[in-house]
Amino acid sequence: MSNDDVILVVEDDYDIRDALSDILEDEGYGVFCVENGREALEWLGEHPAPALILLDLMMPGFDGFRFREVQRADPALARIPVVVLTADRRAHEHQADLEAAGYLTKPVDLDELLDVVRRLA
Amino acid sequence: MTPGARTEVEPARLAALLEALATERGIEEVLPRIARAAAEAVGALAGVVLGYDEGLEALTSLQAFGPPELVDCPVARRRGQGPCGLAFETHRPQLAAVESDPLLAERRERLLALGVHSILALPILGTNGPLGVLSLSRPSADPPTSEAVTRASLFAHLAALALERERLSERARQAAVESADIHSALQKARRLASLQAVTASLAEALTVDEVAQVVAVQGYEAVTEASACFLVLLEADGETLRVAASRGGRPGGFERWRRFGLGAGTPVGAAVRTDRAVWLRSYEEIVAAYPELPLGDVSRSNLEAFAAVPIHQENRPVGALAFTFRTHKAFDAEKRDFLLTLGRLAGQAMERARLYDEERRRRLDAEASRRRMQMLADAGIVLASSLDWEDTVVRAARFALGVLADWCLVDVVENGGESPVYRRVAAVHADPAQAERVRELLRFPPDPSRPTAVFEAMRTGRTQLHFEVSAPGLDADVSDHAHAEVIRRLGLASFISTPLVARGRTLGAMSFARSRPDHRFVEADVPFAEELARRVALALENARLFEDATRAVRARDEFLSIAGHELRTPLTALQLQIQSLRRSEAAPDPRRAARIEKVAHHGARLSALVDELLDISQITAGHLELVPSEVDLVALCRSAIERDAAPLERAGCEVRVEAPARLVGRWDAGRLGQVVHNLLINAAKYAPGQPIDLRIEAHEGEAHLVVRDRGMGIAAEDQARIFKRFERAVSTRHFGGFGVGLWIAREVVEAHGGRIEVESGTGRGATFTVRLPLPTESP
Numbered sequence: 001m002s003n004d005d006v007i008l009v010v011e012d013d014y015d016i017r018d019a020l021s022d023i024l025e026d027e028g029y030g031v032f033c034v035e036n037g038r039e040a041l042e043w044l045g046e047h048p049a050p051a052l053i054l055l056d057l058m059m060p061g062f063d064g065f066r067f068r069e070v071q072r073a074d075p076a077l078a079r080i081p082v083v084v085l086t087a088d089r090r091a092h093e094h095q096a097d098l099e100a101a102g103y104l105t106k107p108v109d110l111d112e113l114l115d116v117v118r119r120l121a
Numbered sequence: 122m123t124p125g126a127r128t129e130v131e132p133a134r135l136a137a138l139l140e141a142l143a144t145e146r147g148i149e150e151v152l153p154r155i156a157r158a159a160a161e162a163v164g165a166l167a168g169v170v171l172g173y174d175e176g177l178e179a180l181t182s183l184q185a186f187g188p189p190e191l192v193d194c195p196v197a198r199r200r201g202q203g204p205c206g207l208a209f210e211t212h213r214p215q216l217a218a219v220e221s222d223p224l225l226a227e228r229r230e231r232l233l234a235l236g237v238h239s240i241l242a243l244p245i246l247g248t249n250g251p252l253g254v255l256s257l258s259r260p261s262a263d264p265p266t267s268e269a270v271t272r273a274s275l276f277a278h279l280a281a282l283a284l285e286r287e288r289l290s291e292r293a294r295q296a297a298v299e300s301a302d303i304h305s306a307l308q309k310a311r312r313l314a315s316l317q318a319v320t321a322s323l324a325e326a327l328t329v330d331e332v333a334q335v336v337a338v339q340g341y342e343a344v345t346e347a348s349a350c351f352l353v354l355l356e357a358d359g360e361t362l363r364v365a366a367s368r369g370g371r372p373g374g375f376e377r378w379r380r381f382g383l384g385a386g387t388p389v390g391a392a393v394r395t396d397r398a399v400w401l402r403s404y405e406e407i408v409a410a411y412p413e414l415p416l417g418d419v420s421r422s423n424l425e426a427f428a429a430v431p432i433h434q435e436n437r438p439v440g441a442l443a444f445t446f447r448t449h450k451a452f453d454a455e456k457r458d459f460l461l462t463l464g465r466l467a468g469q470a471m472e473r474a475r476l477y478d479e480e481r482r483r484r485l486d487a488e489a490s491r492r493r494m495q496m497l498a499d500a501g502i503v504l505a506s507s508l509d510w511e512d513t514v515v516r517a518a519r520f521a522l523g524v525l526a527d528w529c530l531v532d533v534v535e536n537g538g539e540s541p542v543y544r545r546v547a548a549v550h551a552d553p554a555q556a557e558r559v560r561e562l563l564r565f566p567p568d569p570s571r572p573t574a575v576f577e578a579m580r581t582g583r584t585q586l587h588f589e590v591s592a593p594g595l596d597a598d599v600s601d602h603a604h605a606e607v608i609r610r611l612g613l614a615s616f617i618s619t620p621l622v623a624r625g626r627t628l629g630a631m632s633f634a635r636s637r638p639d640h641r642f643v644e645a646d647v648p649f650a651e652e653l654a655r656r657v658a659l660a661l662e663n664a665r666l667f668e669d670a671t672r673a674v675r676a677r678d679e680f681l682s683i684a685g686h687e688l689r690t691p692l693t694a695l696q697l698q699i700q701s702l703r704r705s706e707a708a709p710d711p712r713r714a715a716r717i718e719k720v721a722h723h724g725a726r727l728s729a730l731v732d733e734l735l736d737i738s739q740i741t742a743g744h745l746e747l748v749p750s751e752v753d754l755v756a757l758c759r760s761a762i763e764r765d766a767a768p769l770e771r772a773g774c775e776v777r778v779e780a781p782a783r784l785v786g787r788w789d790a791g792r793l794g795q796v797v798h799n800l801l802i803n804a805a806k807y808a809p810g811q812p813i814d815l816r817i818e819a820h821e822g823e824a825h826l827v828v829r830d831r832g833m834g835i836a837a838e839d840q841a842r843i844f845k846r847f848e849r850a851v852s853t854r855h856f857g858g859f860g861v862g863l864w865i866a867r868e869v870v871e872a873h874g875g876r877i878e879v880e881s882g883t884g885r886g887a888t889f890t891v892r893l894p895l896p897t898e899s900p
Contacts, residue, residue, distance in 0.1 A: 013691075015691055015694035016690065016693050016694045019693075019695075019697035020697065022701065023697060023700070025700065036830050087686065105691065106692075106693040107695075107728055108693055108697055110696075110700035110701060111700075113697075
């Protein structure tokens with residue numbers, strides 16, 4: 001089951017979650033937010049797969065890297081496209097093994113965000 | 122008197138004369154009798170014995186018989202003159218008639234007036250020639266009979282005998298005198314040789330004891346008839362004498378005299394006390410002058426005479442040289458001189474020995490001092506060489522070993538103030554075999570609950586001196602047996618504990634210990650210990666400060682990094698919202714739109730600052746990574762100018778570009794863009810209202826980017842500073858930012874292998890030139 005209108009935001013900072021929520025909802029998407037990788041897995045276990053996951057890498061505890069590992073290992077989740085939110089400007093090179101569909105560096109440029117979301121979701 | 126009448130009496134007279142000659146009667150007795158006998162033999166009125174005086178070259182009257190006027194008659198006495206002179210010359214008797222003889226012409230009248238009519242001169246002949254003349258004045262002019270002449274000649278012979286004997290006597294006397302002179306000279310020579318032997322032996326005696334030995338032995342050898350020779354010296358108290366050396370005498374005889382008082386009624390004591398030599402020529406004199414002298418066990422035969430001469434150093438009596446003799450001694454001037462000279466030699470040798478001793482000690486002290494200064498210098502170098510303070514402190518402590526101490530401890534206090542912690546950081550020993558054992562003391566740092574010397578040093582800030590330790594006292598109240606045992610095994614005879622103080626703060630204490638009781642610390646050691654401790658303290662302080670500073674800088678940089686990242690989070694949300702706001706107004710109210718723009722601008726400024734902050738920590742941490750790609754410098758500059766269009770316009774700075782169509786190189790586009798941006802914004806800041814020239818050119822394998830402004834310029838002394846982190850050429854208040862623009866620019870340019878320089882002067886604007894390497898192969 002896939003829902004073209006749903007985006008899962010995995011981000012530990014409240015304000016960023018909020019901003020992303022506002023913006024993406026304005027664009028007409030259904031947005032759900034969780035604080036860390038563990039909660040993300042829990043949510044995915046209880047809901048149909050979203051169209052896109054916006055994944056923050058640096059989160060305390062279960063961070064983005066770990067989530068990605070688990071996600072790719074799980075056939076039910078592996079195909080959900082992931083866009084990584086990272087402070088590292090050279091994300092493309094340093095995090096090549098994440099094989100994310102897109103990389104957004106913080107502070108996130110709105111145009112870039114909307115661009116990649118429209119492409120994938 | 123008739124000639125014949127004499128015959129019977131003459132043998133008797135002759136005998137008497139011969140007897141007189143045989144006995145040692147002087148010529149003043151014998152000659153007159155001879156003269157008389159001769160005169161009577163020829164019937165003369167007077168007889169004069171004349172002797173030949175070589176100095177005067179004349180015959181002079183020696184003795185005579187007869188009336189004074191006849192005897193004193195000035196008969197010609199010169200050699201060859203008168204009958205006497207003739208007789209002397211010819212060795213034959215001469216008879217001269219007064220009236221007719223021309224030899225007597227001068228005295229004729231006188232002689233005739235005295236009743237002398239002829240003179241008979243008989244030569245007095247000795248074994249080696251004439252000795253004189255016997256002159257006989259006769260009343261008669263008739264020649265005497267040959268018998269008479271013979272008789273008279275006999276008396277002339279006797280006179281010769283007398284005179285010869287006199288001469289021989291004289292010579293014997295002289296010979297005796299000469300022989301005495303020789304004897305005396307021999308004795309002098311012998312004494313001189315003795316003194317030289319003594320001097321030679323003393324030359325090799327280096328210590329006072331050696332001198333005493335040599336003097337006693339040599340003195341004994343040199344002084345004949347000495348039964349013993351001994352040397353006494355005054356002790357430091359100035360009142361006690363001790364026998365420093367002796368030779369001769371009964372074995373052990375001087376034992377009783379090891380030490381005795383100056384005023385104990387001894388001749389040797391008297392010599393020292395009065396500073397005058399004592400000469401006692403006989404046993405009786407000795408006993409009479411010093412009745413209290415305990416002579417019970419001294420055999421008298423060895424004490425027939427005594428002499429003591431004082432020995433001087435620096436003109437003060439410091440002892441005496443004494444001799445006892447087997448026979449009475451007159452102590453004549455020469456003997457006294459000799460003994461006094463021995464005393465003087467002894468004094469000089471002692472003085473020399475004392476000076477040598479002092480000199481040697483001074484040299485040893487100087488040597489020890491020099492080694493210590495060297496030690497301090499070496500320690501200083503070691504201490505300054507490294508900021509790893511624990512290691513250097515141990516090495517510094519090692520310097521003290523051997524030169525100053527046998528073992529050494531260093532204690533430090535950490536967390537001063539409320540709850541200080543004491544730690545023993547060094548325990549070293551000069552003997553490698555004790556290295557393990559001394560390290561056990563590391564387990565026993567100073568304990569504030571026990572009043573140990575180490576702790577006292579730290580508490581009072583004063584060096585604790587324990588030159589003599591009778592029981593283990595370094596940690597005075599050692600209740601722990603293990604601790605006490607370690608110290609006992611290490612050996613503790615003396616120690617010094619000195620605080621380590623730097624800039625008024627006590628950092629710990631350094632303790633120096635010596636194990637041997639015969640080699641304790643003395644006052645002179647303290648300054649060295651304190652000086653070494655001072656240097657160790659300084660090194661410690663410097664190392665700590667450096668550590669603190671490094672930690673502070675690291676903490677700051679970490680904080681900057683954390684701050685940057687923390688700031689980025691709300692910024693992300695802020696930017697998203699602002700951007701969203703900008704877009705959401707489809708038909709915006711112009712005023713609202715303008716306000717939103719302003720908010721966006723503020724957001725952008727904030728974002729730029731945070732970026733700069735993160736750049737700073739990244740570059741400082743050495744994490745500046747370049748991502749090179751093919752970059753057209755000209756295009757890059759033009760887009761940088763475009764991006765900064767707003768602030769440039771606001772500053773009233775028109776940018777005039779002079780550049781080729783393209784200039785491609787392999788650089789990090791993002792970072793270079795940052796450099797251009799920083800240069801442009803700088804120019805706008807410091808040269809508002811003036812055009813900015815931007816020139817690009819390729820030159821000798823380099824790409825040049827030159828940004829020139831016409832502003833206030835940068836003074837020469839500031840030009841190096843502006844490229845430093847957090848530096849500005851002008852005060853902070855007027856221009857915002859962290860002041861790192863040029864610093865980042867330089868880091869980036871240099872990371873590319875390039876250079877950035879400024880050319881400027883106050884009021885002359887500034888020209889920044891960036892040189893970047895161009896790849897040699899064509900793109």
